[in-house]
Amino acid sequence: MNCLRPTSIALVLSAVFCAHAQADEVAVAVAANFTAPMQKIAAQFEKDTGHKATLSFGATGKFYAQINNGAPFGILLAADDTTPEKLAKEGKAVDASRFTYAIGQLVLWSKQANYVDDKGQVLKTGDYQHIAIANPKLAPYGLAAMQTLDKLGLTAQVQPRVVQGENIGQTYQFAASGNAQLGFVALSQVMEGGQLREGSAWIVPEAMHEPIRQDAIVLNSAKDNPAAKALMEYLKGDKARAVIKSYGYAF
Amino acid sequence: MTSALLRPEDWAAIRLTLELASTTTLLLLVLTTPLAWWLAHTRSRWRGPIGAVVALPLVLPPTVIGFYLLVTMGPNGPIGHLTQSLGLGRLPFTFAGLVVGSLVYSLPFAVQPLQRAFESIGNRPLEVAATLGASRIDTFFTVALPLALPGFITAAVLSFAHTVGEFGIVLMLGGNIEGVTRVVSVQIYDHVEAMEYARAHWLAGGMVAFAFVVLVALQWLQPRDHRNATPL
Numbered sequence: 281m282n283c284l285r286p287t288s289i290a291l292v293l294s295a296v297f298c299a300h301a302q303a304d305e306v307a308v309a310v311a312a313n314f315t316a317p318m319q320k321i322a323a324q325f326e327k328d329t330g331h332k333a334t335l336s337f338g339a340t341g342k343f344y345a346q347i348n349n350g351a352p353f354g355i356l357l358a359a360d361d362t363t364p365e366k367l368a369k370e371g372k373a374v375d376a377s378r379f380t381y382a383i384g385q386l387v388l389w390s391k392q393a394n395y396v397d398d399k400g401q402v403l404k405t406g407d408y409q410h411i412a413i414a415n416p417k418l419a420p421y422g423l424a425a426m427q428t429l430d431k432l433g434l435t436a437q438v439q440p441r442v443v444q445g446e447n448i449g450q451t452y453q454f455a456a457s458g459n460a461q462l463g464f465v466a467l468s469q470v471m472e473g474g475q476l477r478e479g480s481a482w483i484v485p486e487a488m489h490e491p492i493r494q495d496a497i498v499l500n501s502a503k504d505n506p507a508a509k510a511l512m513e514y515l516k517g518d519k520a521r522a523v524i525k526s527y528g529y530a531f
Numbered sequence: 532m533t534s535a536l537l538r539p540e541d542w543a544a545i546r547l548t549l550e551l552a553s554t555t556t557l558l559l560l561v562l563t564t565p566l567a568w569w570l571a572h573t574r575s576r577w578r579g580p581i582g583a584v585v586a587l588p589l590v591l592p593p594t595v596i597g598f599y600l601l602v603t604m605g606p607n608g609p610i611g612h613l614t615q616s617l618g619l620g621r622l623p624f625t626f627a628g629l630v631v632g633s634l635v636y637s638l639p640f641a642v643q644p645l646q647r648a649f650e651s652i653g654n655r656p657l658e659v660a661a662t663l664g665a666s667r668i669d670t671f672f673t674v675a676l677p678l679a680l681p682g683f684i685t686a687a688v689l690s691f692a693h694t695v696g697e698f699g700i701v702l703m704l705g706g707n708i709e710g711v712t713r714v715v716s717v718q719i720y721d722h723v724e725a726m727e728y729a730r731a732h733w734l735a736g737g738m739v740a741f742a743f744v745v746l747v748a749l750q751w752l753q754p755r756d757h758r759n760a761t762p763l
Contacts, residue, residue: 341724410624415707418724443624443706446720453598454706458606459623 303330304507307352309343310335311359311494312449313384313421313466317527318357321520329514331507339447341418347372347499354502355511357381357494359448360420364497377498381515382529384492385467386424386484391458396480402462403434410443412454412463421448424489425464431488467528474526486530494529537733543710544718544734551626551714552694555633559641559690560683562634567645568671585642588635593699600632601703624706629714632700640689648682649675684752692745696738 310318315337322333333355336343340359347353347367356373358364361380368375388403390396395406402408414422422444429435443459445451448466455463464484470477496515502508514520521531537545570582588596604610604622611621622628652675660670676683698716705712707721715734722731 339724341726344726345723409621410706412706415721415724417721443708446702446707446717446724450702453601453703454623457601457623459601459604459621460706 303332304505304510305332305334306354306502306505306507306511307334307336308355308357308511309347309351309353310337310357311340312337312447313359313468314357314382314494316472317382317468317523317529320523321515324519324523325511325514328519329507329510331510333507333511339418352501353499354505354508355496355498357496359384359492359494361493361495364495367497367499371500373497373499374503375497377512378495379512379516380493380531381496382494382524383531384421384424384494385486385528385530386421386428386489386492387465387467387470387528388462388482388484389455389465389470389479390462390481391456391479392461393478393480396462396482398482400432400482400484402482403429403432403438406462408461409441410454410460410462411438411441412445412451412460412465413442414448414451414464415444415446419445419447419451420492420494421464421466422451424484424492427489428464428484471528472526474528538730540709540713541715541718541730541734544713544715547626547710547712548695548714548716551629551633552691554630555637555694556641556687556691558630558634559637560687563638563641563645563686567642568649568675570642570646571649586639588637589639593636593697594703596635597632597700597703600628600635600700604628604631604704623704624708624712626711628704629701629712632704633694633697636697636700637690637693640693641686644682644685644689645679648679648685651682652678681753685749688745688749688752692742696742 308318308322318335318337322335326332336353340356340363343351343353343356343358344363344367347356356364356367364373364378367373368378388396388400390402396402403411413425416422416426426435429438443454445454448469451463452465452469454460455465467481467483470479470481496512498508498512524531566585570578570585600610601623602608604614606615606621614620614622619627622631656674656678657670660674661667665673696716697714698720701712701714701717702720705714705717707713707717715738719731719734719738722728722734
């Protein structure tokens with residue numbers, strides 16, 4: 281909840297200064313896995329349009345609860361497609377604004393170089409002690425990881441070695457600290473500028489799991505906010521897409 | 532509507548939490564008594580810095596402690612090197628790892644009440660015992676310990692309750708493994724995140740009731756003249 285205060289202060293300030301500037305402001309709740317690309321996109325957006333986007337990062341489920349309790353967000357960039365759909369059905373968001381801004385890519389990653397092979401055989405043959413997977417009940421990446429294990433027929437074999445992160449950020453931390461030798465994380469976390477930052481990885485083929493569709497939606501409070509509309513358009517544009525792609529997302 | 536009553540995995544979390552809290556409390560009482568005694572009596576210039584180290588967990592967010600423990604207990608950290616060379620393996624994602632984390636997290640809740648209790652005894656009873664020919668060890672066990680009993684009770688209750696309420700460290704260090712590291716606070720967090728509010732209420736409400744009972748019991752257990760000195 282501590283993210284609410286700065287946001288509401290920002291909203292008040294923007295209301296005060298509205299008379300002086302043409303620019304508008306929108307508060308955006310951003311799924312944790314999209315943190316890095318969104319920071320870049322928001323900076324470009326501000327430069328190109330003059331509008332301002334204030335960002336809050338966190339778990340999609342938490343944002344849902346906060347929105348239900350009156351959090352002053354204008355846009356939700358979710359980690360899944362079910363939460364925006366639910367908000368639209370419940371009449372809390374503008375259904376027509378809903379679209380898939382990115383498709384997440386699951387990757388089996390290790391901090392060790394030359395450890396993960398390009399077919400994920402290490403799951404079967406490796407002598408790893410722990411494998412980090414996001415909580416499949418809470419995180420789409422965790423669910424996709426479990427679907428992948430099912431498809432490989434390795435669920436029973438791997439399960440005893442699973443440690444669960446409560447979201448994809450924590451899951452990455454388990455693997456990045458080396459406490460878990462392997463981890464199913466988001467490609468966006470280990471990739472920058474189209475390249476793997478460190479370690480070794482297997483990009484899980486999309487046929488192994490249901491697509492990780494990440495949907496955006498405008499919430500009712502920002503229905504008439506020009507900045508919200510502009511940002512949704514901007515996310516569909518070439519500039520934003522180039523950034524999104526460089527972090528390993530598909531469309 | 533999901534069933535509201537507690538399920539087996541909720542009970543597993545409760546059992547694990549109680550196990551963690553009792554282990555931590557027992558270890559803390561044994562380990563911190565000499566430290567508290569030293570802090571209460573020393574005139575060393577290290578008293579200030581060491582007292583500050585003991586108090587650090589009071590002001591640091593659990594995520595800071597959890598993060599550093601995860602790194603230092605990991606394969607490249609000093610504690611990780613030590614435990615591995617001792618043949619103990621690595622501590623993150625194990626019950627032992629949670630105990631180590633809880634010892635750090637609840638340290639001030641054991642040390643500070645004990646230190647205050649030892650200080651409030653003063654030097655006089657100890658000097659009297661010494662003039663009667665009691666050895667220092669003898670004095671400690673037959674004079675200081677009984678007089679400091681309220682402090683021990685406070686330390687035990689607070690360490691236990693504080694460990695039960697721990698969240699950030701077990702989240703950072705535990706890996707959320709059912710029956711091994713998934714304690715009640717993490718289970719509640721999962722329920723809330725999954726929007727299973729009814730299940731969350733049962734556990735969370737239970738925690739509130741538990742904390743209330745503990746604090747009331749603490750008031751009752753304190754002898755009258757100590758009540759104003761409760762560290763709360």
